[in-house]
Amino acid sequence: MDGILAEVLRGDLVESVHAGAAVIADETGAVRLAIGDPEQPVFPRSTVKALLAIDLVAGGAAERLHLTAPELALACASHNGEPAHAETAARMLSRLDLAETCLECGAHWPTDAATARALAASGAQPGALHNNCSGKHAGLVCLACDDGHDPAGYISPEHPTMRRVTATLADITGVAHDSRNRGIDGCSIPTYAIPLRSLAQAFARFGTGAALDPDRAHACRTLREAVAAEPFMVAGTGRFDTIVTEVLGARAFVKMGAEGVMVASLPEQGLGIAIKVRDGGNRAAEVAMAALLARTLDTSRNCDQTLLETFMYPKLTNWRGIEVGSMRPAETLL
């Protein structure tokens, strides 16, 4: 049922192949392009962080707490744990006089290896603020407090804040979110398996506000604009999401998730894109996403085309910097 998404070449020979599914859909769920089976359920993982932040903005909490654009972008982020990321998460919590200990995402060394080594060299240990999900968690804590709830236990499916944001997820994707399709994510909040087509549909809606009430539609726009204005916050140094957003700005919202999931929202086209690399390989999701962006966007601007081709056909170099291979998207994506 899966299609080829990307190939890895060593010299001129194919060394590895990534298969999976990719779909482009509009806000009604109508499919404009499908590779593989668009109905197969996938765990969206971190791709839906922006959707989980809708309530933070739509209900007015963000405004009441004076959350800034970098902070809203961080709420949508899988960040590198670089100093600016950790500091921004801390600032979100400072609005409520809360500290890192209220975050229930767990700690891990910064995803960015150089940042992790610098942290180690300073003699420090990583905390929850360095967790790539700390912005999302800080946003959930902000929402819980603004709603008058005790934030403790906000990662549970039964906590009122988690129930609130999950209901929004169910609405925007059009798919029931309950114990039957629930798994636990890396940062301990629930993640719900939904058809890939529904994920693409949700991001078409995220881009246009179509089928959403005005408050949510406005929140989606605010979040997209925050990420477009602060692309570093959504990922970080050297990362696909940050680099692509730096060039495309508000024309495309792109977001990776663990296990080879990736989404994009194209407001001008009214379309959403969702990709699942079946083996979980994020490198192939980036190649496939670059190809689908190049296909769908008006890339007549030279800088767009150059950027997207860089990600569509990445060169692979070895430890001496010698070019040893490359990647390329499947022809069906072109």
Add this chain to the structure above:
Amino acid sequence: MDGILAEVLRGDLVESVHAGAAVIADETGAVRLAIGDPEQPVFPRSTVKALLAIDLVAGGAAERLHLTAPELALACASHNGEPAHAETAARMLSRLDLAETCLECGAHWPTDAATARALAASGAQPGALHNNCSGKHAGLVCLACDDGHDPAGYISPEHPTMRRVTATLADITGVAHDSRNRGIDGCSIPTYAIPLRSLAQAFARFGTGAALDPDRAHACRTLREAVAAEPFMVAGTGRFDTIVTEVLGARAFVKMGAEGVMVASLPEQGLGIAIKVRDGGNRAAEVAMAALLARTLDTSRNCDQTLLETFMYPKLTNWRGIEVGSMRPAETLL
């Protein structure tokens, strides 16, 4: 053409799937088990490091240079760059009064994240000795010098030392190694795409010495015994190859390679195993290899069965240590 090798579950739902090929063959190349297409060529990458070390031992260089078991095991290794690994590579070079600068593998931070952080905390930078291939490269330099060649440029396919070890690779695999199937490996030496069945056949021969001249057969045995005696050297802390070898000892030689390739040699059974995860995912190669070892070895010893089941059905935990999923081999491997 590929078969399923392993699945990744989040809760009870399949999140990701790895496909590829696996083959068990004897020293004649006769296939005992095949999943997917055993004839499809793959780059063996680091799986053939032990085969590249045959000439170092067979020609007497190892003996003349008084190379020890840890040093021979390191010549077969993709190591973590832990202090003992780097020190052992340096000791190999000290036999010839050579320093790290003669290694042409390039430098990278130790693969083991904790080791990399400790190195950074010490204020040091990584060198070629930390490269996971430094033992192989030190072995090639030793061989070159013992043969009376200038080691400079030993990574080139045209260097006499590289020609010598490549001829041995061609002999033991039974496949021509030339510019048509050549790629460049991560550490800059050539790697040659060969049928997966030929790779398994080569490791059947490596385990028994069948079809090899007495010097090479003896060298294979010496190398297997060195790795069995020094399992830490072949990989390092927490690594599959090291942990499995610690329990199975000389009953199985196992070796991972980049891009989801893995081999094993089972001397008592006269068999070789070769696996290629098509997408390059090493996690699936480990699960599949554990299943094929459990199937093929006499695992009546309780400790073997327990160990192999740990690797066949690894638990996946998140940043808070909560169990969120697991992996399992395809039923066809059981």
